[in-house]
Amino acid sequence: MTETLLLSLHIARRNWVVYRKDFLANISPSLSDPLFMVFSLGVGLGAMVPPLEGRSYLEFMAPGLVSFTALVTSFFECSYGFYIRMTFENVFLAMLTTPLGVREILIGEFIWVGLKGAVMGTCVAIFLALFGAFQVSWFALLIPVVGFFVGIGCGAMGLIASACVRNINQFQTVYAWIISPLLFFSGIFFPIEQMPKLAQVITWCLPLSHGVRLSQLAFWQTLTWSSFFFHGSVLLGQCLILSAIGYRLCAKRLRP
Amino acid sequence: MSSPVIIADKVVKSFGSFHALAGVDLEVQPGECFGLLGPNGAGKSTFINLAYGAISRTGGSLKIMGLDPETQAREVKKRIGVVTQENALDESLTVEENMLLYAAFVGVPSAERKPRVNELLEYMSLSHKAGEAIKALSGGMKRRLVFVRALLSRPELLILDEPTTGLDPAVRHLLWQKVHELREQKVTILLTTHYMHEAELLCDRVAILNKGQVLQTASPKAMIDESVPGFMGIYSIDDRIKQRLESSASKDKRFHLTFRSSGIYLRTEHIEDLLALHLREQIVPLQMRPTNLEDVFLKMTGEELAAHD
Numbered sequence: 391m392t393e394t395l396l397l398s399l400h401i402a403r404r405n406w407v408v409y410r411k412d413f414l415a416n417i418s419p420s421l422s423d424p425l426f427m428v429f430s431l432g433v434g435l436g437a438m439v440p441p442l443e444g445r446s447y448l449e450f451m452a453p454g455l456v457s458f459t460a461l462v463t464s465f466f467e468c469s470y471g472f473y474i475r476m477t478f479e480n481v482f483l484a485m486l487t488t489p490l491g492v493r494e495i496l497i498g499e500f501i502w503v504g505l506k507g508a509v510m511g512t513c514v515a516i517f518l519a520l521f522g523a524f525q526v527s528w529f530a531l532l533i534p535v536v537g538f539f540v541g542i543g544c545g546a547m548g549l550i551a552s553a554c555v556r557n558i559n560q561f562q563t564v565y566a567w568i569i570s571p572l573l574f575f576s577g578i579f580f581p582i583e584q585m586p587k588l589a590q591v592i593t594w595c596l597p598l599s600h601g602v603r604l605s606q607l608a609f610w611q612t613l614t615w616s617s618f619f620f621h622g623s624v625l626l627g628q629c630l631i632l633s634a635i636g637y638r639l640c641a642k643r644l645r646p
Numbered sequence: 647m648s649s650p651v652i653i654a655d656k657v658v659k660s661f662g663s664f665h666a667l668a669g670v671d672l673e674v675q676p677g678e679c680f681g682l683l684g685p686n687g688a689g690k691s692t693f694i695n696l697a698y699g700a701i702s703r704t705g706g707s708l709k710i711m712g713l714d715p716e717t718q719a720r721e722v723k724k725r726i727g728v729v730t731q732e733n734a735l736d737e738s739l740t741v742e743e744n745m746l747l748y749a750a751f752v753g754v755p756s757a758e759r760k761p762r763v764n765e766l767l768e769y770m771s772l773s774h775k776a777g778e779a780i781k782a783l784s785g786g787m788k789r790r791l792v793f794v795r796a797l798l799s800r801p802e803l804l805i806l807d808e809p810t811t812g813l814d815p816a817v818r819h820l821l822w823q824k825v826h827e828l829r830e831q832k833v834t835i836l837l838t839t840h841y842m843h844e845a846e847l848l849c850d851r852v853a854i855l856n857k858g859q860v861l862q863t864a865s866p867k868a869m870i871d872e873s874v875p876g877f878m879g880i881y882s883i884d885d886r887i888k889q890r891l892e893s894s895a896s897k898d899k900r901f902h903l904t905f906r907s908s909g910i911y912l913r914t915e916h917i918e919d920l921l922a923l924h925l926r927e928q929i930v931p932l933q934m935r936p937t938n939l940e941d942v943f944l945k946m947t948g949e950e951l952a953a954h955d
Binding site for chain 1: 695698699700701719720723724726727728730732733734735736737738739743747748750751752753792795796799
């Protein structure tokens with residue numbers, strides 16, 4: 391098990407080496423999107439929106455941007471990024487001739503997107519704190535944990551997509567009909583309770599909404615043990631299920 | 647005598663109803679260079695994938711250095727190196743970064759990685775390219791780098807899967823020289839190739855694989871002597887020549903006539919018989935040469951047509 395973990399960390403390290411080569415280009419979309427959302431929606435539109443759940447619109451939407459960032463960064467990494475590594479660059483073929491197996495490769499990819507989700511989410515939280523969108527407290531320690539698990543869950547969705555698409559263009563369909571609705575209807579921009587019952591059920595079945603809720607409760611310092619265990623365990627369960635499906639499908643694709 | 651490095655006993659691999667390997671038996675001895683030859687689709691790559699545990703077998707037994715690659719893949723892969731058919735180099739990394747990453751994969755301690763990589767880049771005359779992007783390398787350099795990658799683990803068994811396909815003669819000769827040096831260091835080598843000359847030059851023994859079965863295993867020389875001894879005259883496809891050669895071959899059992907898409911081939915055990923025939927029939931051959939492994943290969947895999955077919 392230790393050896394598996396060590397080998398998997400080499401995969402995560404490989405991805406980091408590649409990522410840092412073009413650091414500015416890679417990090418820009420992850421940070422610029424939440425930044426512009428804060429200005430346009432939080433400050434601009436927020437001035438015209440009445441308080442939501444007793445908070446200004448900026449305070450309401452800011453926490454969700456942490457999970458939003460973790461979703462975008464992990465989904466793109468495990469869809470376009472992983473697919474390109476698997477098909478166009480064919481890097482896994484040679485890796486499989488070394489002591490690495492399919493298991494180490496996929497665990498390494500999960501570690502990488504989890505860490506990326508954690509770090510990116512934390513970066514966005516720091517920016518929001520500097521902007522005055524939330525008060526720093528001990529609850530903020532939850533932010534990287536939420537980023538990590540949202541990263542794993544949404545990264546797993548990216549892996550499932552990578553295993554299922556027939557060509558790289560088909561990711562656009564996945565993004566348009568699965569990822570975009572997730573972003574808009576997971577409680578980042580308005581409370582989930584505003585939607586019809588069926589839509590609420592569907593939304594709560596996907597990992598982003600529980601990540602958003604945990605971020606909100608942490609930012610607003612209203613997190614209770616019961617809400618932590620409820621949303622945390624559902625998020626963990628969703629991560630496990632999606633990761634198991636993603637692992638199984640991608641393992642088939644990776645074997646020669 | 648030490649035990650064989652590879653022991654395959656009735657190895658079967660099926661994909662649905664298709665049997666890629668239909669009961670392969672072979673043994674590769676320590677320090678030996680063993681060639682696995684066969685036409686496309688014969689099962690060579692399937693055997694190699696089984697050897698390092700990338701796929702699982704349908705039946706039979708396979709041992710690599712006494713280990714079962716299906717259940718002990720990691721242990722097997724720590725002790726082997728594979729020159730893959732495709733380069734599969736990581737184009738996002740430089741030459742040196744690629745090799746340092748693979749050195750980590752194969753378990754080279756971190757302090758030894760850089761010296762090991764530098765030593766092997768030097769060995770393959772690639773030191774000056776260490777900082778370059780993979781895209782900046784020529785096809786021959788990429789292939790040499792794949793050799794470096796395969797040697798990082800200091801393998802006891804080196805698997806070469808069509809190592810020189812598509813390379814120019816200079817690079818091919820360089821790689822052959824490196825294979826010879828590795829053999830001197832007692833590294834066991836399993837080679838698949840479409841170049842019969844390469845197999846004849848490098849291999850102690852070869853197995854000819856066709857439709858998932860081993861047709862014969864022997865040294866190249868023994869195989870040639872047994873299957874197609876003598877000399878080969880090669881003639882252009884011309885009705886007049888064909889008629890004269892067919893007439894001679896039908897009357898004289900010393901002549902063996904075959905047709906290939908590249909020309910008409912006439913074999914005899916003694917070169918004098920060929921020369922006498924040319925004088926008598928006023929025929930000028932395109933080429934005369936000793937028989938080789940390619941003649942054996944084409945005969946055994948049924949890729950050529952005998953005059954009576």
